[in-house]
Amino acid sequence: MHAKIDNEVNMAGASHNSDGAAARPIQAALSSLRAKIDTDRNESLAAFDPVAFDSIIYQQSRLRPPPGVRLSSRIAKSGSTSRNGEQAYLPVNPAIHKMHKRSQHWYKEKCEEIKRRPSRKAWFGKVGARQRWLRAEEEKLERSRQEARHHATMPPFEPPEPRCVKRxxxxxxxxxxxxxxxxxxxxxxxxxxxxxxxxxxxxxxxxxxxxxxxxxxxxxxxxxxxxx
CATH class of the missing domain: 1.10.287 (Helix Hairpins)
Incomplete structure (x- = not known):
């Protein structure tokens, strides 16, 4: 009985020693990786150019840098030419892309609309059914507008669409x-x-x-x- 217990203890000790021997290479690899990360971080911090950083920041606006801040002439010149050069025109419609203040009634109707329409997963593989549903919704909205015009009341709001929607x-x-x-x-x-x-x-x-x-x-x- 004592011999069996001694054998089990010896086996456990051998297993512990083998686990420790296997863990030592892992610890060594992690230590070398941490050392490499620290070295790369120190090199990146040492290569930081505050003059170039300030020049890039202040060239993006017409604000003047505070006293004591020196700007790189090369970066500042390139920034000024790009700002005063060719203008960029974007197809932005303020009636569509600008933020609007909506009423609580609008939010309530929008929530009801979201709950009423099916989800994307429900339309998976049902292109024809989705097109029929969209046409039915458009016809329903058009009937509401015609009834409003007939009764001389305010028709439902029709959000503007970009020119490229059907073009x-x-x-x-x-x-x-x-x-x-x-x-x-x-x-x-x-x-x-x-x-x-x-x-x-x-x-x-x-x-x-x-x-x-x-x-x-x-x-x-x-x-x-x-x-x-």
């Missing part, structure tokens, strides 16, 4: 002289823009022919089949 974004309606410089410098883009303008002209021509045919047809029926 193909291309350069078909942009003349060649108004194209950006980087488009002029690329022959492939110029050729693509010319093709888009040609498609736009053909579409406009087909629409004019369709409108003319419709007008002639209505005039013909009005002359020959109108009552009286």
């Amino acid at each position: 193909i974004l291309d350069f078909g309606d942009v003349p060649e002289k108004e194209l950006p410089e980087h488009v002029h410098s690329n022959p492939a883009w110029l050729k693509a823009c010319a093709w888009l303008r040609k498609c736009e002209e053909q579409t406009a021509q087909y629409q004019r022919q369709a409108d003319k045919s419709k007008e002639e047809t209505e005039l013909y029926y009005k002359k020959n089949f109108s009552a009286g």
